[in-house]
Amino acid sequence: MPAPAWERVTSAEVERALEEYDRLGPKAFFAEHGFAPTTTYELVWKERTYPPKAVLGTAYEFATGHRLASADFEGGKAGAVKVLGALGFTVRPIDR
Numbered sequence: 232m233p234a235p236a237w238e239r240v241t242s243a244e245v246e247r248a249l250e251e252y253d254r255l256g257p258k259a260f261f262a263e264h265g266f267a268p269t270t271t272y273e274l275v276w277k278e279r280t281y282p283p284k285a286v287l288g289t290a291y292e293f294a295t296g297h298r299l300a301s302a303d304f305e306g307g308k309a310g311a312v313k314v315l316g317a318l319g320f321t322v323r324p325i326d327r
Contacts, residue, residue, distance in 0.1 A: 235304050240287070240294045242318045248289035249276050257282075264289045266301055272312055275321045283322050287311040 252260045261267055266285030273280040284306035288299045304310050312322045 235291055235299060236295065237291070237314045240290050240314070240318070242320070244290035244293040245286060245315065245318055245320060246276075247293050248286045249274075249281055251289060252281055252286060253279075260289075261285065264292065265298065269306075269325065271307065271325060272322050273325050274315060275323060283315055284311045287315055 251264075255263060257268065264285060266282065266288055269282035269284065272283050274283040274286055275281075284301065284304075288301070288304070288311075292298045306312070315322050
């Protein structure tokens with residue numbers, strides 16, 4: 232599979248995905264969009280935290296109409312964290 236076309240994702244689609252997460256709640260969001268809870272990083276938006284890979288994958292689906300599986304892209308520093316950071320979002324390591 233070719234690399235996702237991240238340039239097609241804008242902050243508007245990311246915000247739409249964040250709002251969808253808030254509307255559905257975590258369990259329904261993961262079931263609907265095919266992702267799992269985060270373990271390493273968290274996206275911070277409006278003083279709340281979100282799973283960055285799941286949010287970016289959903290934003291990609293909103294932008295392109297193509298659903299990505301979790302295995303289709305990297306979630307860490309070279310993947311979702313980098314893409315979301317370039318769009319102006321704050322992503323930080325989870326404190327354990």
